[in-house]
Amino acid sequence: MPGTPLGSHLLLGQPAMTLSAPDVTSLAVANPGMLVQSIDWLAIAPPLIAALAAIGVLLADLFLPAGKKKALGRLTAGGLALALIALLPLARGNTRSTFCLRNVAGATDNPLCSYVADHFALVFQLLALGGALIAALLSVHTVDEERLPGGEYWFLLLSSAAGAALLPASRDLATLVIALEVASLPAFALVALRRDGRGAEAALKFFLSSVTATAVMLLGISFVYAATGSLHLAAVADGLGHAPAQLKPLAEAGAALTLVGFAFKVAAVPFHFWLPDTYTGAPVPVAGYLSVVGKAAGLSGLVLATTIAFRPYGHTWGLALAVLAALTMTAGNVAALRQRGNTAHSAVRLLAWSSIGQAGYLLVPLAAAGYAGTDQPIGATAAYALIYGVVNLGAFAVVAAVSRRAGSRLDDYAGLFARRRWTALAMAFFLLCLAGLPPGVVGLFGKVVVFRAAVDAGLGWLAVVMAVNVVIALYYYLLWTAKLFAPAERVVTDGRLPTPLAATLGVTAVVAAVLSVAPQLVLQVAGGSLF
Amino acid sequence: MNAVLIALLLLPLLGAAATLAPLGADPAAADRRALRLGTAVTGVVLLLTVVLATGFDRGAPSRMQAVTDLRWIPAIGVRFHLGVDGISLPLIVLTALLTFLCAAYSTKRLPDGEGTPSARSFTGLLLLLEVGMLATFAVLDLVLFFLAFEIVLIPMYFLIARWGNGQRVMSANRFILYTLLGSAVMLLGFLLVGTQAGTFDMTELAAAHGKGLSHTTQVIAALAILAGLAVKAPAWPLHSWLPDAHTSAPTVGSVLLAGVLLKMGTYGLVRVLLPIVPDGTATFAPYLGALAAVGIVYGSLACLALALPSPTADSGAKGDLKRLIAYSSVGHMGFVLLGIASLTPTGVNGALFANIAHGLITGLLFFLVGAVKDRYGTADLDTISGATGAALYGRAPRIGALLAFASVASLGLPGLAGFWGELLAMFGAFDPAAGLSRPAFVTYMVIAGLGTLLTAAYLLVVVRRVCMGDPKQPAVVAEIPDIRPYEAVSWTPLAALTVVAGLWPALLLSLSDPAVKHLLGGG
16 A cells, blocks of 8 residues: 555554555455454564453463462463463564564564564563563462552563563664553552552552653653654654754654653652652562662663664763653662661662663663763663573562561561672672672673663763772672671561562572573674564 | 683682581581681682693793683673783682692691681681682783772781781771772773773783873873783882781781782783883883882881880880781892883883792791790790890701792792892893983882892891890790691792792793783784
């Protein structure tokens, strides 16, 4: 159908039905079979399996007797594992794309596809689904002990994971927004599941800030659509380059507003205030999930919007993101430094602030990409996000283990080594990975690739700011580490760790240790372009 | 030979991992086993370094030997590249020797006190520390060098923070924050060099001798790398973490800190800064020389202030002997930096020689001061010496004699190890490399010469106040036991090597000279 305006092919939210052509005449084509869209089921398998598992869990919850609700957790973990396995065939083959406006036989870089399973998408899907799987393992005993409603909990977790897995593969702004909402709406409910005042307050803060972000983003997207006539990212980039002069301010305002929306989602300064309260109010596994999967979702959306759609404005948003990254890491780390060990929930609060600091590091290669005008540095963000995901979930697993009996203040970690040797060693390892100090070699190399991206792009000042921040962060991570080995303040009798919790700890620690010996496994994503 | 070099790094790492394994139900027995394990592992490592040294082709010390070169992280171009030449070999042997002596010393005299963790943890950390120290001198890839540089931080932090005394946690924090800030900046310099030159391989970069790097790149990279290494060395005014760290550290911590960790900084200057960014180095050499000269005089004056009796009776522990030796390290490392700043083969050779000599002599001094502190319960010079002096000559003649020996070695008496390095460093400054301002460097040399006089002054004051005196005067501690067998075992090698290096400097210089000429010439 050449010659028809591109935008008219798209119904908001229904990328699968993009062939509802408005003019009847165009239907009179020689081969009507071409109009039936072929869907590449293999390409969309990872998010689809997660979504189907969510529905399956919801249904199973209705029919399972009360005593057997524990099976739901296993079902969830199984579904997520299956979704992860579905990534394997995609990783081997070529880039696959589906939901295209026009099927171009044999073309791999069709700019008008709504779903593309390229390396970037696969890496972030791995992060989203893998992070969700670890969070699910972590949740098994929490759901049990805190008497959270099982069916709802697992359904919400899976839905959110499906959204987070869809997001990095979506290539038009509408799918992007929908995926982002699918990822975040269930998360509000997850935060609120703990039926106490803190949970409700946390969820409300999270909800209000997130909805504001979405509203701002939608406004921005509508401006962009008005100025460029398309929602497909590649076409937007093209349209921005050729926009008529009187539409330029509109396009620029639209791009800025869209970025503001994404900045909310990754909790970049100054849109970060909701985060510490949300984390402390949520159940610990949900906080871990948000810190990794929620952040990955926002980040991948930001990457897609900036490096593909707004590529013509690269230098502008590159600089803006560089400033944002510097502010975010500094604010996060300084606030984390100010956490006192004897206040309630200080452990989760410190991890929350430090995750803001880490989000700052994650933005650095992105800024470098815009500044240098190439998408090469994005690999560094992906690699760092993967590393951060593993070790941060590991740290949350330890927090979940310790807060069962001892408490969730930093002071409750004093003498952990004497009580639980391996838990303490694992925590020390995770913290040193987060700090980026040997023996946490993988954390160190994660920082090295981020530094390299900044230095490469000529953002020397940002690299120096980050160096100072790494030292600040080291200080509070180290204080926590030292606490683990300090003499105990009081005697706490810990029971045996529940098996799922011990398994989570073991898996994350082993993965982090293996990656420390062979960093190439994860750093290969930083080796070249992901798109 | 490359298997030996790999085993050198692997063995302590495995040993450190083994201390995590259950060593028996009885904690006391497990501790004893762990300490014995530590001694055995460090002993084998020392033997391996001796094997490495005997297998080293002394005819070609400028060539990298025992080379291993494997791909490790192709994505960012990092290679697992190991090798030794005439510059790194003596430092590797020194590291293995000092670690072994510390491990042996610790089996009998483990630092104890309130809140001190088990000997197993101690052994594990000591072995991990050894991995990092040996790796720093053995690796030939910039990123790997940075990694090795960082490995030592965590073990040393815990050695100071948990086994130390006084303001130990604050000192340990100060140590790690200073070093980490320095090394983070250094990493930026490395990355700049690596991305501009397209490789992180130190031998390739040294062979290119700055080709392919613009002058601006070289200046920025040199500044960043210099800042990081100067913190470690330490160069005045970035030295202020050192006295605190030494004062708080346990004896073995001080020995390794002064004996090896400081050398990592100066080794980095010779191995990375001089050959890889020569133009940038030449730009900053005069400033480095000035800092070195100031450091020499500053260190000596600080020592002199600590050595002389406090004017007020109750001013607290101001004349701490460990602090004094720490400040003397600032002065001695000033000579090393001055030799390097001269950019001449003479000066750099002198610097490398002074490196080794300082490791031997200061290691011995810290052992001795630690022993004195054990016996008196304090290292405060005023308390120990009383009205007339502590009279160790009379009360513990062997310790007194060794202390006097180490002090005169430290002040640079000809015939002992301390002499040659400082002489050569000053000689290098007398005739600096072409392009450097001769008057400036001659001035530095004169200042350094003044520093040697001050050094002699404070060390002789220390000898007079600790070794001499009236043995009959009422002392803080009635009976001072003389040297114990384990102390003799751990101190004798250091004293013997001080004499050997002093009488036969060619032993070291013949190794380092060709390698230095190779690095400076770039050929």
